Amino acid sequence: MKISLEWLTDYVPLPGYSPDRLAHDLTLKTVEVEGYDTVDGDVVFEIDNKSLTNRPDLWGHYGIAREFSVLYGLPLTPLPRAPRPPRATGLIRSADPDWHQRILAIQCTVDSTVPVPAFVRDRLRRIGAPSRDLSAYVMYAVGQPSDLRTAGESLVLEIPTLIPSRARRSARTEASVRQEKGLDTQRADQAADLFLHLLTEADPSAVAIGEEDLVLSATHRAEIETSLAEIERRIGLRLPEAEILRTLRALGCTAEITGDLLRVVAPSWRSTGDLALPVDIAEELARIHGFDALPARRPVVELAPRPNRLPLSRQVRETLAARGGATEVLTYPWSADHLLAACGLDATLTIAHPPAPDRARLRPSLVPNLLEAAAANLRYYDEFSLFEVGTVFTATERTSAGILLAGPDGIALFRRAKGLAELLRRHCHLTALDLSGTPDLTWADESARLAIHDGSRPVGALALVRPSILRAAGIDRGAVACVELDLDALRTHPSRENRYDPVSDLPESDFDLSVVAADTVRWAQVADTAAQAHPLVRRVTYVDDYRGAPIPPEHRSLTLRVTLRPQSATLTTGEIAAARSEVLAALERAGARLR
Template sequence: MKLSLDWVRDYIDLPTDLDITTIAHDITLKTVEVEGWTNPAHQLTNIVVAHIADVTQLGDNGVRLTCDIGQPQPITVASRVTDLTPGRILGLALPGARLTPRGGDAVREVAVAQVMGIDSYGVLISPADVGLAGLFPGGDTALLDAVDLNVPAGTPLASAVGYDDWVLEIDNKSLTNRPDLWGHYGMARELAAIYHLPLKPLPAAALPAPVEGLIGQLDAQLCRRFVAVSFDLPEHGPAPLWVRSRLARIGENPRSLCVDLTNYVMHTVGQPAHVYDRDQITVPLSASVTNTATKVDLLAGHSRELEAGTPVITDTAGPVGVAGIIGGADSSVTDSTRHFVLETASFHPQPIRRASQHLGIRTEASARFEKNLDTQRVDAAVGLFLHLLGDLAPNTQLLGSQDSANTATQPAVVDTDLGFLTTRIGETLTGSDVTATLTTLGFDVTSTNGGRLQITAPTWRSTGDISGPHDIIEEVARIRGYDTIPTAGLTVPLRPARQLNARPLERVLREQLAAAGLHEVVTYPWTIDAFLAATGHTKDTTVRIDGAPAPDRDSLRPALIPNLLEAAAANLRYTDTIAIYEAGTVFHAGADAPYRDRFEILPAHRLSLAAVLVGGDGPTLFRRAKGVLEHLRGHAHLTDLTFTTDGEPASWADASARLTITSSGQHIGTLGLLTSKARRAAGIAVSAAAFEIDAAALRAHSSRTNTFTPLPEFPDAEFDLSVVVADTVTWADIAGTTTAVGAPVNTVAYIGEFRGSWVPDAHRSLSLRITARADHTLAADEISATRQQVLDALAADHGARLREV
């Protein structure tokens, strides 16, 4: 929201020595956040009102002007506008002025220049060159005619049009709960309280005589109050310059007298209003919601199909505008309008907010109605409009008014006491302190001898802003100044903190999966039917939910794999390889129980941990997934995590590459490659491996004993072996046999495997790396003997033979 200090000064006499920085600071500290401020006069620097004293033709292409700009000597200006005559009063940009032709981004700085053979010391401007297209007629190209400004030659244009002002930019989010501040008068009230200044009363004129037939039915769920005024104007032209100037400074485009006055009133008191061309509507006006879809042409070129339930203002023929948001194009006033109806209404905020979001139209009016305006503000808006109309158009004929209300805003009443306020604010307060502060904000305070206070909030603060004693604390503290609250030292005993470095196992598992190169994803707690079927789940075994986001998404996930496959399939368009994991809750039907054994009945749910690896060849993916689980076992310090070919693995796992995962003898999950059927159903065309385990069944060692192991005094010796073994021999068998050889074998590591034409069917060539360690440097013959011992053991236990190719 934009706030003009010149406008505010209509209602309070701000000290002249109060600079803009101080004002912005005090408003931010005590009321709402000021994001910045500008002086509109800066865009008009070095632009003056010039009187044309003489015109000399320069051939057929231009003229030489002698311009009086209030200095002892006139200046010479060259212009290609040839129909100029002496006596014209125009806007002139002097050297140093910055112009933005036609409102574009390119800035042109005026300088002394040779034009048509003469030195030109200025440039005649159009209103659009300096951002004043709304203040002067003529469009983008007509010269700025300043004759109606009635100022001496040389007067800065900024002063002539009232642009010598400070405009503050207020953060709208800080105004959300303060509907009283969405207008200049409300902000003037705050500044009056901050600087202990009197607030001038808001000008108002009485309603004309009451008549019937202006207002029809009012839907109580939409409209709380509706005031209509009928009036005639013999002429309807532009508003006076001071009104147009103020509106333009805060970003409003001036249009015509009555439209500008409704905007002026809205930006003064925060209450929107709207005028209709009475010849284009058939009263009475009603406030209701549409029963059927209706297409309506709206102001500003909007055209919308209004769905049933949209709040509207209607006449006897149909909608003439969207209630609280925007008027209809057919009923809008023009320069030829002579008969008017003014609408000023108070709406419930929820219907206006929903309609604004649904239509994609957000206006200054809707922004205010969404904040829950009080019904009494209608009186202030109508009174100010009629006052201004009477001053600016004395020939106005007021024909009548009608006021209809469903409900009225009731002042909020809060009971509290001085002791409550004192202890919360941190300084001793008297009844007069509190009363003086609150009275300046419009509150009424009644106190008793016992320190009890009954505080009645004004209606403009009673629509949700003020509700309890805590709100009174804020009002008193902020106006008195948060920076004036005395500080008090605290005595805090400092004791050494015991560092356990303990973290929940779930967090450790997440960290270790990330360390293993997997990316965490977070999916919805429901799952899609197609991915349920792809992984072998049926809907009748899932927990169903009401109000599902879609008909095929009404099952809570029984496992994490379906949602991870959905995420992988959606992202394969961007990358060839995917490695993702999730730790989350899964739900099981038919096992409802009290939550934590004592709360409401909920479906059984457990923490599950799953990962999906996509891209590359299947065996590599399978080994990587198995390696990730072994990484978890070691780095998360799990008590037990083993693999077996026994048990019932998940149906999505391919029989050629799957393992059952166990812990403490309990089946807790499955590791395997996805079957081709599961991949096709999930939309994944490449190999994929996955695992899912019941994380709630995992246990970590409660502590561990760290012992010092000295580094070896003599170097290790490493050698590689490649042996041909049957596919039925697992890596665990090979590693166990090799380690059992004993000293000097220290460790054994997997390198890789190979299958080729020379490798027998159902066999593979397996490469391993052995590290030997002894209490002396191993000689070549000792390493050779150890190598032979390992080969003999592998041959004896598994029928392995040395690869010779």
């Protein structure tokens, strides 16, 4: 939007103020001035439209002049008033309550040969207005669009006030831009008075002969109450009461202070959503006082370990869903009697009014309900992963996390379940999660089960589900692995562990080994032995295992990948071979020989 300095001086005297100062002060306290140009001896400011989106009162010269009068404490010249014609009908072409808030129409007789005054054309030309008539001048003066049309030997000025949401649906023009910001209905009177004043100055013989005014939804002045203490808290400064009243009244508000209470009635041109809350009053006082004049406090920065802010239950959910690829389910807090019996679970808490005769007991574990959910999903999918985080009811209420994996290969499911448990330990920052020992659970298959401990405390179990339990749950194919953790018993680190692991400047080398080991030799023992066998070994990762001919009974073939990181120079073939030999020798001493 462009604003003429000469035009502004019609409403507020700005003696001795340079364009630089005016642009600087207006930018700091009201709207952003992008720059200015000199046009025919006039200074034209370029104002960024985005900075006054919420200020419909500033979309005209009079609104900007009002801001300058407040900033500098200068008098604001009132807009001219003009005699209004008698009431008439038939001047308004159409009115729609879904589009209009008010329509004011005035009919005038005028000598069509009288030209538009030169100063009107010149000012509109300097600011780049596409139209150079009196209605355009009025719009750029007070921000109120209007429509001028001929009606026989006379002119009809129609001044609509549109509902902002409707105006946004119309074609984007200079008029619609102002309407969509939310104009007050009282502004139509300013536009009408200014137009009639300009018309009679240009053509003294012009006469306003009729007026039709239709108000569908008038703008009501906003009433706001706040306290001086709240204003001080918001801006960090106790402003004098005289300054508060002087500023608000200069902005067009009605303001009074009683004790610590400040009562404000906003003007109509600020009551279309601009001034509505106590914080808006604080903002007005702060900007006019000057944001640069408000006290500044040096921030105090305290460095401390960052705690895990999310609850553990939330971290478990996010980890299993985002990193583990599992789907969360929500089941009822009760379980079916036949599943509780099959799983060997003793549910002592009952529901006074159960949803069904066989579902009167509250669940002491998430496993029965997860099995029921798995049976329902196996009708459509061959393999999937489910989890639930919820309350279980034993002697006390506990928060538990249950994971179920279904698929055709039980060994693969068991390994993946172990991987998910390790995933939780690492990404939920658990202090410890040890998988060792055998849990005493009826539903756990004796061939694949592990107890889970946090240090010396049992916190859960991981196991394949026994086939008899699967049949009781209605699962007649595939295998199922389950993990259950007592989240209330788990402990987390106070902050996340950050470790710097430098990237090698030299290329790493790796090789795979397949070794045969007895079932009593654990994978962890094999991995640790290989990792410590040579200084160049950087990491050892699991690849696969195999049971069957020609592997002896109660043995398995383990395939592992050993990665070597050079220390000073790229590894040679001989160095890689020497490291491989030492790793094999260490594995043989641990009971794992090369296949």
